[in-house]
Amino acid sequence: MIRQLREQISDTDRSIVEAINTRLKLVARLKRYKEERGLDFVDPEREEWMLSYLLRANRGPLSAEGLRELFTEILDLTKREVGRSQAP
Amino acid sequence: MIRQLREQISDTDRSIVEAINTRLKLVARLKRYKEERGLDFVDPEREEWMLSYLLRANRGPLSAEGLRELFTEILDLTKREVGRSQAP
Numbered sequence: 001m002i003r004q005l006r007e008q009i010s011d012t013d014r015s016i017v018e019a020i021n022t023r024l025k026l027v028a029r030l031k032r033y034k035e036e037r038g039l040d041f042v043d044p045e046r047e048e049w050m051l052s053y054l055l056r057a058n059r060g061p062l063s064a065e066g067l068r069e070l071f072t073e074i075l076d077l078t079k080r081e082v083g084r085s086q087a088p
Numbered sequence: 089m090i091r092q093l094r095e096q097i098s099d100t101d102r103s104i105v106e107a108i109n110t111r112l113k114l115v116a117r118l119k120r121y122k123e124e125r126g127l128d129f130v131d132p133e134r135e136e137w138m139l140s141y142l143l144r145a146n147r148g149p150l151s152a153e154g155l156r157e158l159f160t161e162i163l164d165l166t167k168r169e170v171g172r173s174q175a176p
Binding site: 001002005006008009010012013014015016017019020021022023024025026027028029030033034046050053054057058059060061062063066067069070071073074077080081084 | 089090093094096097098100101102103104105107108109110111112113114115116117118121122134138141142145146147148149150151154155157158159161162165168169172
């Protein structure tokens with residue numbers, strides 16, 4: 001039982017890491033596209049919209065407070081990682 | 089093009105939130121199971137193992153440093169949320 005649950009947790013964690021990698025690739029493409037057109041990369045209004053979209057989509061048990069915290073961390077991480085991978 | 093990328097990013101974020109919810113449910117079940125048997129819930133050795141497993145599984149572009157940071161945040165969040173949802 002413990003082993004089975006742990007395997008399911010590991011599978012879930014791997015899928016989270018894969019989704020984060022997908023997110024980084026998409027954001028890097030969006031950044032490149034916007035930069036080529038002289039547009040600002042960071043868009044606080046869009047970030048606000050996305051947070052409220054996710055708050056509506058969230059079916060729990062993750063709390064609204066926990067989601068806010070997770071999303072803040074993912075946005076910070078994305079900015080650092082996309083900056084890093086595009087450094088010369 | 090921007091709209092298309094944003095939609096894909098939103099889909100990815102929704103799948104991350106869903107995976108976190110799955111993780112919380114699994115960990116809550118594991119916690120209950122272990123507590124009923126008088127076992128410690130937090131297992132630092134297991135957490136170390138999971139981190140090295142994810143580092144091996146990670147195909148990038150997420151860096152090892154970024155993965156460590158993300159995983160630390162997810163473990164902290166999980167402990168707080170699972171504690172919260174089981175409070176009387």
